Amino acid sequence: MQAYFNFSRFKKLVFSHWTEYKKRYLLFVIALFGIMFFGAICILLVDGRYAASEELQYALFHFCWITSACIFSGTFLSNLNDKSKGITYILLPTSIFEKFLCTLLYTIPVFFIVFTLLFYIIDIPYVALSNYIKYQDYLQSHSNNFGQYNNKFEPYKVISLFYDVQHETNLYSITTYRAFLQFFFVGLSLQAYFLMGSAFFKKFAFVKTILSAFVIMLFFTVYTFLMVKNNHVPERIVDNYFSAKPFIDSYYWICHAYVWYFKIGLGILFYIITFFHMKEKEI
Amino acid sequence: MIQLHQVCFSYGNKKVYDSFTMSLQKGSIYGLLGKNGTGKSTFLKLLAGLIFPDKGTISVGAFSPKNRHPDFFKDIYLIPEEFNLPDVKIDALLKYYAPFYPKFDKMKFDYYIKEFEVPIQHTFSQMSLGQKKKAIISFGLSCNTSLLLMDEPTNGLDIISKAQFKQVMKHTHNPEQCIIVSTHQAKDLESLITRVCIIDEQGMILDKNVEEIIHKLQFKFSQDAEEIERAAYVEDYMNHTKLIILPIHTPVLDNKLDLEMLFKAVVTNKQFIQQHLQ
Incomplete structure (x- = not known):
């Protein structure tokens, strides 16, 4: 067991990793903050009245989290493909399992917590500003009605990712638990895929990972489309409303299939492949 | 080990x-x-x-x-x-x-x-x-x-x-x-x-x-024709001749290993050197 995991060794690894990469990570956080901050300002400038709807806040959270997490993970193991850094990394006296756990620690919980904090740091004033703009608009539109306020002003709320997510009121709404979990699993799996790409591809790892993902998805999509077109999909999956339209059937089926695969552990499969690649990596 | x-x-x-x-x-x-x-x-x-x-x-x-x-x-x-x-x-x-x-x-x-x-x-x-x-x-x-x-x-x-x-x-x-x-x-x-x-x-x-190498091989400068004739390796070096020879009398005093010469000798005259270092 000591050969695979030792807490004191793991702790040393986590701290030494932080010592080595803290500047890089802090720069990443600052860059991410800057992009999200200016993105928020752009949305407010375009139309501040609707900028903080709950749907948009959820959509922004998921989009920004998945994108930034993929970028972060997509460079995390690039050391393995650099001769000098790879030698130092492999020869550090810890087990490959500990190195892998350290990778997971930084790319999943640490990244998620830091991202969520950043999101709220921007989201709270963003919602307040949007409410201010909405309220000014409300006052202006009602001032023409000689003080007759027909409807009450309803400010937007800052979304809560962990408490206020709605129950299954609307299956296709982004604000449901179902949607949150689906985005979460999709995000984790994509992160795992980008992490795997960073370990596998020697040069231009990030671009090659994106291209390979597109190739795989294209193959999968065409395959699914042909399956649906030729009625090879189990009946219960095909929605009756769209059974006459193979393309639309395929679209829904593909969405369901992707989410299902991500949920059952496509991400775990990518992580396992990454672990064994790290274990067998020769430099 | x-x-x-x-x-x-x-x-x-x-x-x-x-x-x-x-x-x-x-x-x-x-x-x-x-x-x-x-x-x-x-x-x-x-x-x-x-x-x-x-x-x-x-x-x-x-x-x-x-x-x-x-x-x-x-x-x-x-x-x-x-x-x-x-x-x-x-x-x-x-x-x-x-x-x-x-x-x-x-x-x-x-x-x-x-x-x-x-x-x-x-x-x-x-x-x-x-x-x-x-x-x-x-x-x-x-x-x-x-x-x-x-x-x-x-x-x-x-x-x-x-x-x-x-x-x-x-x-x-x-x-x-x-x-x-x-x-x-x-x-x-x-x-x-x-x-x-x-x-x-x-x-x-x-x-x-x-120790074994400097015991069995002698690294020296020499102009002696007889020594040059029986040398395992000869190299001209700034108007001098550097040699690796088999010493007649051992141990040889003031014999210092010249790694560069030894390397060249082994590469060019491998069998001879190997045979005499056995």
Whole structure:
């Protein structure tokens, strides 16, 4: 067991990793903050009245989290493909399992917590500003009605990712638990895929990972489309409303299939492949 | 301490080692010499577990390097030709990396850093290549690992630093440690190593103690026609003739190993040298 995991060794690894990469990570956080901050300002400038709807806040959270997490993970193991850094990394006296756990620690919980904090740091004033703009608009539109306020002003709320997510009121709404979990699993799996790409591809790892993902998805999509077109999909999956339209059937089926695969552990499969690649990596 | 048994290794179609067998003992400083592409760095990487043999077994102490056991890594340090140091100051390196090596000696490290004149107030990104190299050599030597591998340690060092390196290495003798230094700069190793290993395309063509070599071969300048006639190796050197001859009377006084000459002699007149060193 000591050969695979030792807490004191793991702790040393986590701290030494932080010592080595803290500047890089802090720069990443600052860059991410800057992009999200200016993105928020752009949305407010375009139309501040609707900028903080709950749907948009959820959509922004998921989009920004998945994108930034993929970028972060997509460079995390690039050391393995650099001769000098790879030698130092492999020869550090810890087990490959500990190195892998350290990778997971930084790319999943640490990244998620830091991202969520950043999101709220921007989201709270963003919602307040949007409410201010909405309220000014409300006052202006009602001032023409000689003080007759027909409807009450309803400010937007800052979304809560962990408490206020709605129950299954609307299956296709982004604000449901179902949607949150689906985005979460999709995000984790994509992160795992980008992490795997960073370990596998020697040069231009990030671009090659994106291209390979597109190739795989294209193959999968065409395959699914042909399956649906030729009625090879189990009946219960095909929605009756769209059974006459193979393309639309395929679209829904593909969405369901992707989410299902991500949920059952496509991400775990990518992580396992990454672990064994790290274990067998020769430099 | 180190055993390689019938090791085969190739990079794609290019065979580097074919059924290579060798053993290395602790308490020695091995000088590993060879032409470009003969597998010196590969040899070090195989011992460190960075690459795996296609066939055969390697054991370092109780470990097989390819298992990459953390306890194995604790007791081995490789100073690669191209190395990477985190962009931190030396005290951060000590604080976060030295604890991985249980036999790390802080006093030794301070001595080496002082001897090498490495600026401790700078981060590694602010240091020159030579300064960084001296820092990593100091760190590697202070780890006191049972196996210390150095790949071209004097590359990037200036003349003064090379002298400092020799000075520092002279103080590192540890009967429990095996040091393997791979280099093209044979002159830098002459006074340091206790055993010479020469590799060529066929594998290890020479593996002898320095004492044994200087006992059996004489390195000298000479204009004597008879000596030149029976020399194992002859080289013109600034209007003089450098020779390697078989001494008539042994032991030979004031006989100093000339690694560069020995290397050239082994490469050009392999059978003769091997036969007489048997």
